[in-house]
Amino acid sequence: APTFGLAQELTKVTFSLDFIPLGRHAAWYAALGEGYFTEEGLDVTIIPSQGTAQVMQAIASNTAQLGFVDLPGVVLAQAAGTDIRMVAVNYQKAPYAIFSLANGANVTDTKQLEGLTIGSGAGSITPQVIKGFMKQSGLDPASLNVSNVAPPARASALLSGQVPSIEFFIMSKPGLEKGAKDASTSLTTFLMADHGLELYSNGIGASQAFIEAHPDVVRKFVRAALRGWKFTLDNPDAAADHQMKVVDGLSKPAILAEIDIVRELVVTEDTKKNGLGSFEASKMEAGLKFVTDNLAITGTAPSADKLYVEGFLPDEPVKP
Amino acid sequence: MILDRVFRAIYPLIGLALILAAWQAYTQFFAVNRIILPSPMDVLVASNDNFGLLLRHLWPTLLECVLGFMLAMAIGVPVAVAVANSQILNLTLYPVLIAMQSVPKVAVAPIILVWFGLGIESKLAIAFLVAFFPVVVDTATGLRATPKGLLELAQSLRASPLQVFWKVQFPSALPFVFAGAKVAVTLTVIGAVIGEFVGSNEGLGNLLLTANSQLNSPLAWAALVWLSLLGMGLFGAVALAERIAMPWAKNGGH
Amino acid sequence: MILDRVFRAIYPLIGLALILAAWQAYTQFFAVNRIILPSPMDVLVASNDNFGLLLRHLWPTLLECVLGFMLAMAIGVPVAVAVANSQILNLTLYPVLIAMQSVPKVAVAPIILVWFGLGIESKLAIAFLVAFFPVVVDTATGLRATPKGLLELAQSLRASPLQVFWKVQFPSALPFVFAGAKVAVTLTVIGAVIGEFVGSNEGLGNLLLTANSQLNSPLAWAALVWLSLLGMGLFGAVALAERIAMPWAKNGGH
Amino acid sequence: MSKDALSATPTEAAGSNTVFARFDRVGKIFKLPGDRQIDALEDVSFTLGRGKLVGLLGPSGCGKTTFLRIVAGLETATYGTVTIEGKLVNGPHPNFAFVFQQANLMNWRTVLKNVLFPLEIRGEVTRASIERARDLLNLVGLHGFEDRYPSELSGGMQQRVALCRALVYDAKLLLMDEPFGALDELKRMEMHDLLLDIRLRTGVSVMFVTHSISEAIYLSDTVAVFSKRPATIARFIDIDFPYPRENAMRYEMKFTEYEHEAGRALGIAR
Amino acid sequence: MSKDALSATPTEAAGSNTVFARFDRVGKIFKLPGDRQIDALEDVSFTLGRGKLVGLLGPSGCGKTTFLRIVAGLETATYGTVTIEGKLVNGPHPNFAFVFQQANLMNWRTVLKNVLFPLEIRGEVTRASIERARDLLNLVGLHGFEDRYPSELSGGMQQRVALCRALVYDAKLLLMDEPFGALDELKRMEMHDLLLDIRLRTGVSVMFVTHSISEAIYLSDTVAVFSKRPATIARFIDIDFPYPRENAMRYEMKFTEYEHEAGRALGIAR
């Protein structure tokens, strides 16, 4: 039974997002705002970050005990000597998308990736994912020209014609669409997951040491978080309100648009069956193989069973 | 004197008006996409619509800037004294200082977060790191430029090193110190923003990042404009302090 | 004199050795995780293993720094002259300059990319923007500090404004100019890195980002160390230029 | 000794065949913060004949430097006018040289380069002019110091460099503010003869400030004695010795009489 | 006039009942770049009696300032020793005051604050000492300029401020480098009497450099004439006039004789 304990009885936990809080993160704030964490006896602080590397560093340094980590990141982090593992997978589909303009490169087909120039970040692993995806699809990855364009400059680079295509998480779609409309053209979105890329992306992760020391905390966190996700999918409007209460500078339409997109990544046949956050060992293994095949890894890649720990999902699956 | 004051207010406005006009003309004639560069009008509207929001986020950034600046002065000036008065410390410390200066702060942010946490301390640390070097270099240069005769006067009176510093070197170096302070204070704005990028929940830098990520350019540029205005305000405050601190330098100005 | 030269080489090494020792001790005693802060040993190994890579990426960054610095001096000094000699320009231009200075460069990257493209120009633009302000502020302060008597001497000889500048104001302002140049040259390193972050395919900043994204901290820190060394080298070059340019200032030094 | 007693004919006192410069009721008031002011000069009027040498004596702080600076166009008079060669002065005159009260050397230039500075500005650096600069340095006793920096010189040596800098080019008007103040008597006398020699050769008109009564008398056609601040001219003394002047003249009775006259004008009772 | 001719008894020349300072074969060589050097001082030896007043004369650039700076501990002698009150000098002496050849004022301090500077350093600013500073400024004729900045003063006024700064505290040794060089004769005489008065009241020992022979004679117990560079002492002249001295003394025959003697030592033929 949920206990509404006094503040001092709550266990303090810090959770690091993969980026600054945006609409895609509404679920975490919904869990917070609906009191799911408190019900579990947790006092959760959500902190922002600037991408995978920083989440891993936050967890490794115990600045955060839990984090929103992605599978490729976990592989790299373990190769770099940490013991960070996933306990739940939220983004069942990888959010990596390629955007182009309808009157420009207009990338709608995998084949078009050959010879394409793409604005991407030297600071992200996405270009390597795209190349792996091309290899998987029987294309020559070397033919992709990657230009390093920082995220804030990427939309401009596309709209001003500096580069014919850019990559972003799919959640950027609404904003880009608006920009394209201003430029009197329309946006073409190419989500690799829709064209055969099988790769788990973000989920809840923690260090093995923490998992071993506080298995109950992890379990409670996962349970509350998944309830937050369900709440958000069911009541996007209320979830957005929860987030806006805590995070400044977000517009409600933008949050709602992102929630709609995230839904595509989160609600799949698998999760409909096994519940939100669930994952399969075989897909983990496939993901590991994809990463080791395509991403430059320094150090030794871990074995697949080291990437995750089972048994932290709620006994009763939280189905969307 | 009154006319002088009017001019002091009018000319900067002319300068700003010129930027605005150029900006408006550019966005208009080249029909620049709003995501790339919104027009000043868009920005003004966004600034007006989000006035409360911007004001709320101005405060933490201002605080970071001011405290970071004070930290940079409080530590930079003594370091400059050490470096200016001892050739050994000069040679030994400078590489350390340059290393601190020329390392991109964004890249060392993680370790700063580990050390200082997500609170204001980490932002102060970064603002300090960014602003520190000009203070040291300019102040040290100024201290070394102290007229030899005045040093000898103090020496002949057997002034203590502290007296030499406070009563001779420092006042004599004031123009240099203020030059360093002016550069430093505008740099703290950048430092605070970098600090906010790296990890924070508030501040104009944070707002900028959020707006940017939502491709809400007008709001992002509104934040940028506010940051510029913050920089100008801080610079103006230092310039004012200079005029007050150096009444003998009549044609003070910036 | 020879001993002096030896000291000039030894003390900086002591300084560097001190950083390294502290760093090594910290990583060792606190058992810091490698992805947060690798030990100097790790970094040395990474630096050695990737020597060719680092060297290859050093070159474009060096070029960006040097050209950006030259640009900052070439434009900054004339602007300083304008600002120092005309109260009107001073009041009108400063807000523009401060706006340019206190805006985070990363945030205006989009428009810079639109204007200057993905080539070296955009990196130069950013390196220039970052380095420009200290040159202006310090040089202008120095020009204003020209002894009045010397200006009157030039005036009594009816020297042209250009002569007054080159033969009186500029040499007299040299200590200030060099102070500004020293700050500027280390800032160009940051500017170049920001430029490379914003858009590029090469350079130490680019390598740093790549290594970071792969959580290859030792390589990332190797790039950072190289950037620091680059900063030191550039600073040293400016300090050397100062010693050569100002033979009358015997106790030159940094 | 009141200025009224003199004001009848001051403009003719320094008379000469042709007028080089005319000073008409020149006055200067320095404004200070808070409505205070310093009256430095009041109604200074006289004429300087072409090629004449006028020595200015006066109490410290009375306004001599200020007057010289106004004549040079480095300072503007609060009222009154300065006319040089018929033209109103409102800025530096094309052909004059100024020796400042402080040596005012550029510490980044060597001694020779400091002396060459005016020639550089005027675009007159030639092998001959460099030779002339070296000669001048020799004449003032600075042989061997051509390549030293000012900070390596004694006070008097710096003053001599400043003197050379003013003499290195052909000015029509030489304004000198205590040019020999830091020199020993022997060197001073050498400088006197050097100056008179140059005047003789070039016909330059000279105004110089000094605190040495005998120096003023030895050198000048006319000695102008300033009153206390606000300075105005208390007395003109025409020195009736022929040029070239001889050192022996210093021991003549007439010389001593002039000394007494100037001394009395300065308020020194003997 | 050769230094050998003098070296027999120079240490006794400035004799006094008790010795205040002793200079023993003091020499200074300035090293220049490229193995060149300037020999500024050579074997300067004499003693300064307590409470005595020694005037130093010598050609410009000979090494007078250098000598004074060595005595002050601002410069180190290349060889030889300076002993003050029995202690070897190797740094500034606790109780002396130095008047520099340049006024050397702090442009960021007002006149009064400049004068108070030594008191601030010594922690002796009291209502009484401020009063004393004001009195001194009045005595040198700077009443009303207490709150002005140095840049608003004439050259001679600045020099007087520097003088006040040295006189404002009780030093045992007063070293002055051409302290009255920029003053008119009247003010100079007033300063002479001021100095002698202060000496009489405080018993301070004084060494001062001047280019005015009559000033040296009027003020000093002993006049030391330096030779050309490398400077050594060419002649000591004990001035056999009683204190307090009167202006009338300047017209006595004996005074003129001293003048001639000093002039001859300086190489001035009359």
Ligand SMILES: Nc1ncnc2c1ncn2[C@@H]1O[C@H](COP(=O)(O)OP(=O)(O)OP(=O)(O)O)[C@@H](O)[C@H]1O
């Ligand atoms: N810039 C200034 N501001 C205010 N007052 C000034 C300024 N320059 C000079 N004065 C005042 O004007 C008066 C005359 O000064 P000036 O320098 O002309 O004197 P001087 O006759 O040359 O004296 P000295 O023989 O001491 O050099 C002085 O009382 C001085 O304080």
Ligand SMILES: Nc1ncnc2c1ncn2[C@@H]1O[C@H](COP(=O)(O)OP(=O)(O)OP(=O)(O)O)[C@@H](O)[C@H]1O
């Ligand atoms: N820092 C220095 N470096 C090199 N030479 C110097 C230095 N200071 C003084 N000299 C030289 O030492 C000699 C003596 O200088 P000093 O200043 O003692 O002369 P002085 O007798 O005071 O002359 P003056 O009457 O002109 O002031 C000069 O030839 C000068 O060039």
Ligand SMILES: [Mg+2]
């Ligand atoms: Mg004067």
Ligand SMILES: [Mg+2]
């Ligand atoms: Mg001297």
